[in-house]
Amino acid sequence: xxxxxxxxxxxxxxxxxxxxxxxxxxxxxxxxxxxxxxxxxxxxxxxxxxxxxxxxxxxxxxxxxxxxxxxxxxxxxxxxxxxxxxxxxxxxxxxxxxxxxxxxxxxxxxxxxxxxxxxxxxxx
Numbered sequence: 001x002x003x004x005x006x007x008x009x010x011x012x013x014x015x016x017x018x019x020x021x022x023x024x025x026x027x028x029x030x031x032x033x034x035x036x037x038x039x040x041x042x043x044x045x046x047x048x049x050x051x052x053x054x055x056x057x058x059x060x061x062x063x064x065x066x067x068x069x070x071x072x073x074x075x076x077x078x079x080x081x082x083x084x085x086x087x088x089x090x091x092x093x094x095x096x097x098x099x100x101x102x103x104x105x106x107x108x109x110x111x112x113x114x115x116x117x118x119x120x121x122x123x124x
Contacts, residue, residue, distance in 0.1 A: 009021055014052070021047045057117065066109070069107055076101075092113065
């Protein structure tokens with residue numbers, strides 16, 4: 001089982017233009033204040049970042065940053081929406097908005113840059 005699967009993440013969409021990953025905050029995802037642990041929020045953003053950045057190249061993260069804007073509660077659905085900011089030959093930067101619900105408020109903003117290693121060729 002992968003880390004994302006163990007956390008209960010679901011891939012809703014996966015294209016080079018937009019990738020969406022969802023997770024519902026459960027009781028095991030809470031911090032000492034009873035709100036979503038920052039690691040859970042980071043994890044859903046990072047999963048969307050990993051999926052989108054590996055669509056057409058083998059990508060390895062070189063830098064990430066996450067800003068928290070709003071508290072998240074147990075039962076909230078988080079949807080990480082990843083979009084490209086700039087995709088070059090060797091480096092690519094992606095923006096991931098973590099939203100409460102499919103079209104809800106942005107609760108966190110993730111920016112990440114990857115090193116692109118090689119082109120991925122489709123099977124067949």
